[in-house]
Amino acid sequence: MKIKLPYVPERTEKPRSTGVTMVMDKGLSLGQAKDMIEASGHLIDYVKLGFGTSYITPNLREKIELYRNNNITPYLGGTFFEAFVVRGMFEEYKSLLKDLDIRMAEVSDGSIKLQTTQKCKYISNLAKDFEVWSEVGSKEAGILISPNKWVNMMTTELEAGAGKVIAEARESGTVGIYRPNGTAHSVLINKIIAKVNKDSILWEAPIKSQQVYFIKLFGCDVNLGNIAPEEVIPLETLRLGLRGDTFFEYLPKDLKEKFVQQNDV
Amino acid sequence: MKIKLPYVPERTEKPRSTGVTMVMDKGLSLGQAKDMIEASGHLIDYVKLGFGTSYITPNLREKIELYRNNNITPYLGGTFFEAFVVRGMFEEYKSLLKDLDIRMAEVSDGSIKLQTTQKCKYISNLAKDFEVWSEVGSKEAGILISPNKWVNMMTTELEAGAGKVIAEARESGTVGIYRPNGTAHSVLINKIIAKVNKDSILWEAPIKSQQVYFIKLFGCDVNLGNIAPEEVIPLETLRLGLRGDTFFEYLPKDLKEKFVQQNDV
Amino acid sequence: MKIKLPYVPERTEKPRSTGVTMVMDKGLSLGQAKDMIEASGHLIDYVKLGFGTSYITPNLREKIELYRNNNITPYLGGTFFEAFVVRGMFEEYKSLLKDLDIRMAEVSDGSIKLQTTQKCKYISNLAKDFEVWSEVGSKEAGILISPNKWVNMMTTELEAGAGKVIAEARESGTVGIYRPNGTAHSVLINKIIAKVNKDSILWEAPIKSQQVYFIKLFGCDVNLGNIAPEEVIPLETLRLGLRGDTFFEYLPKDLKEKFVQQNDV
Numbered sequence: 001m002k003i004k005l006p007y008v009p010e011r012t013e014k015p016r017s018t019g020v021t022m023v024m025d026k027g028l029s030l031g032q033a034k035d036m037i038e039a040s041g042h043l044i045d046y047v048k049l050g051f052g053t054s055y056i057t058p059n060l061r062e063k064i065e066l067y068r069n070n071n072i073t074p075y076l077g078g079t080f081f082e083a084f085v086v087r088g089m090f091e092e093y094k095s096l097l098k099d100l101d102i103r104m105a106e107v108s109d110g111s112i113k114l115q116t117t118q119k120c121k122y123i124s125n126l127a128k129d130f131e132v133w134s135e136v137g138s139k140e141a142g143i144l145i146s147p148n149k150w151v152n153m154m155t156t157e158l159e160a161g162a163g164k165v166i167a168e169a170r171e172s173g174t175v176g177i178y179r180p181n182g183t184a185h186s187v188l189i190n191k192i193i194a195k196v197n198k199d200s201i202l203w204e205a206p207i208k209s210q211q212v213y214f215i216k217l218f219g220c221d222v223n224l225g226n227i228a229p230e231e232v233i234p235l236e237t238l239r240l241g242l243r244g245d246t247f248f249e250y251l252p253k254d255l256k257e258k259f260v261q262q263n264d265v
Numbered sequence: 266m267k268i269k270l271p272y273v274p275e276r277t278e279k280p281r282s283t284g285v286t287m288v289m290d291k292g293l294s295l296g297q298a299k300d301m302i303e304a305s306g307h308l309i310d311y312v313k314l315g316f317g318t319s320y321i322t323p324n325l326r327e328k329i330e331l332y333r334n335n336n337i338t339p340y341l342g343g344t345f346f347e348a349f350v351v352r353g354m355f356e357e358y359k360s361l362l363k364d365l366d367i368r369m370a371e372v373s374d375g376s377i378k379l380q381t382t383q384k385c386k387y388i389s390n391l392a393k394d395f396e397v398w399s400e401v402g403s404k405e406a407g408i409l410i411s412p413n414k415w416v417n418m419m420t421t422e423l424e425a426g427a428g429k430v431i432a433e434a435r436e437s438g439t440v441g442i443y444r445p446n447g448t449a450h451s452v453l454i455n456k457i458i459a460k461v462n463k464d465s466i467l468w469e470a471p472i473k474s475q476q477v478y479f480i481k482l483f484g485c486d487v488n489l490g491n492i493a494p495e496e497v498i499p500l501e502t503l504r505l506g507l508r509g510d511t512f513f514e515y516l517p518k519d520l521k522e523k524f525v526q527q528n529d530v
Numbered sequence: 531m532k533i534k535l536p537y538v539p540e541r542t543e544k545p546r547s548t549g550v551t552m553v554m555d556k557g558l559s560l561g562q563a564k565d566m567i568e569a570s571g572h573l574i575d576y577v578k579l580g581f582g583t584s585y586i587t588p589n590l591r592e593k594i595e596l597y598r599n600n601n602i603t604p605y606l607g608g609t610f611f612e613a614f615v616v617r618g619m620f621e622e623y624k625s626l627l628k629d630l631d632i633r634m635a636e637v638s639d640g641s642i643k644l645q646t647t648q649k650c651k652y653i654s655n656l657a658k659d660f661e662v663w664s665e666v667g668s669k670e671a672g673i674l675i676s677p678n679k680w681v682n683m684m685t686t687e688l689e690a691g692a693g694k695v696i697a698e699a700r701e702s703g704t705v706g707i708y709r710p711n712g713t714a715h716s717v718l719i720n721k722i723i724a725k726v727n728k729d730s731i732l733w734e735a736p737i738k739s740q741q742v743y744f745i746k747l748f749g750c751d752v753n754l755g756n757i758a759p760e761e762v763i764p765l766e767t768l769r770l771g772l773r774g775d776t777f778f779e780y781l782p783k784d785l786k787e788k789f790v791q792q793n794d795v
Contacts, residue, residue: 001319001320001321001325001361002364003357003361005320005348005349005352005354006352007352008320026760026761026763026764027569027570027760027762027763027764028569029565029566029568029569030568031296031561031564031565031568032565032569034296035294035296035297036294038294038295038296038323038324039292039293039294039297039322039323039324040292042323043321050764051764051767051772051773051774052767052770052772052773053763053764053767053772054531055531055535055538055767055770055772056531056573056763056766056767056770056772057569057763058568058569058572059568059569060531079772079773079774079777080772082777083535083771083772083777084535086777086781086785086789087535087536087537087785089535092533096533099532109791110774111774111777111778111791112777112789112790112791113788113789113790113791113792138791139774140791143791170774172738208437230291230292231291232292233291233292233318233321233322234291234292234315234316234318236321237316237317237318237320237321240317240320240321241348242316242317242318242320242321242344242345242348243316243317243344244316244344244375244376244404244435247344247347247348247351247376247377248376251351255351255352258378259351259377259378260377260378261376261377261378261403261405261408262378266584266585266586266590266626267629268622268626270585270613270614270617270619271617272617273585296561299561300559300561300562301559303559303560303561303588303589304557304558304559304562304587304588304589305557307588308586473702495556495557496556497557498556498557498583498586498587499556499557499580499581499583501586502581502582502583502585502586505582505585505586506613507581507582507583507585507586507609507610507613508581508582508609509581509609509640509641509669509700512609512612512613512616512641512642513641516616520616520617523643524616524642524643525642525643526641526642526643526668526670526673527643
């Protein structure tokens, strides 16, 4: 668009390490992936080929190449890493990534139990050859992790070689940093960011209210993930204050006072 | 289909002013827009390029042309109008519409506070050059508007030059004429239609139960909006009584009595 | 994928009568149907052209041919059958199926009341020329059917010529075998399978938690239906134990004990 609106924040531009958007691909066809790229590829930094979908999608190599040719980094979901680890096939997993020309790896323990030392060994081992993201938090709704443990795990895993840590929310946005109804655990999140650099964290935020929560807390350049393909452009409008939920986020105080609605009508 | 079923109501045909369907486009690619048109373009009257998505979609001019070439009227979401107004850039907004060859404008105060006189000035100003729709109702869940005020606003804005007034529901269908859980405010709606011509109102109804509610209240040719692209054909089956929810709507009394299920099994 | 993981169950292969996946097509364009086939056609056995959508989709014959050319059996939703029956046009319905080269028919009484003897007459009549599936259960949330009646209807309709019986859940997954909140009626389901061969039943399971429920109860080769097009690949990962929800389903006991998370962190 030729017109530039004032008070719309400047966003970081690709390639970037803050303000990234990670999309969840649950099995897009090549045609659907091309559609997504045409409409919003300039806004997408990473595409996660979710959980074990890579095992059965027929178009895997072409899709990986398509994403990379459009400056989007594709990688395999952490559950697939765990499926290899639980079977004692970590070396086969590394070979698979190389064979597929995947250059980034997610290390997670969302489904399986891993000792932190063991998890960090996987991180540092993979970090020799790959960009590594490490996911913290269980996929199980009943599993509680104390804020201190969240902080310790994130810190330790970043030191072990993870470029970013991912705060687990699942595709549904109902575990980890969120309650079963999808609202954010504010106390937990505030305790985390008191100790861990927020730019080193990517928050899984599949639901709009969660995206709004993090944009209001951290600003437009917060790292957000598990975004559905059709929600990339709507998310970007939230980041820019061009949707109702964040409309006043970047406007100066006098305009807010003049235009904010109050219940006196 | 060659077979014509009796008791399926005759629908108005495009171009029409009643029975219209307005679709919310949140950032479709050109390919996706073509898919939608191929499957259901004959059923779509208007496409709203939702909130500020126009600001960042790369394919805007082509998409606008594509819609118009298929007898669908594209227009920009009211939140984008408000984003210009709050910045004191109303004239720039008009220039933008002309530059984009957009021929319809939405005037709204869903996010910002506007005095009715001010809102009507925008309506009558735009009505000189554009078809104007005016949206009534706040996007804020906590903002309450009395039925009398709904009626007054709608009446005044129609007189100011709006071709239709839109009853706000958001993409989520949880504010304005709906409760937070998405059910309709029946008392409010009945008070509105006692005073305002129902054909001058377009009801935002993104959720199926809301579409069913209005079809049962007003018949197949009610004006409905904020329909998701993949819900256009399902909505048309609801209008025609070809889905469970409205199955008996147009059948004669004797068939209803013979075939309606009762809890005596 | 060249790598084969141990403990991933062998699935039946198309054409098959158990482990089938039925997809709900609510009005896909030809392009969208091609996308779905490219990504997941090898996993889809049946496509239901949902409720009365066939009456208004412009691409019906081409889509039917497209599905069949890819070894997917298309058929028309039961509500459309009921729309003909309620109008006394059963013969016209049969002619329509033949004209469209549809080779399978669904008989249902989800919206209308049919005596079992009458329903079975439709089944046996259609079974002369078509593969027939018969759906059991009301679309109405308030209609209660006793477990004995479920069993009797299923048994009688299978004897009348139905190849499978379908347990109703609607597109929303909130009636029939499910409660309004979408959870499964376990007692009802267990009483059904005590008397009816589970391979003769297809469970409508549009929601992930419902798919997980049936996979855990019956294994990877349970028959599931009303799957959304974009959920075919995610469902297959659930069947194979490659998603968090079913991750430990097929692993040997020692691996489960070693890796299952417990709330002792």
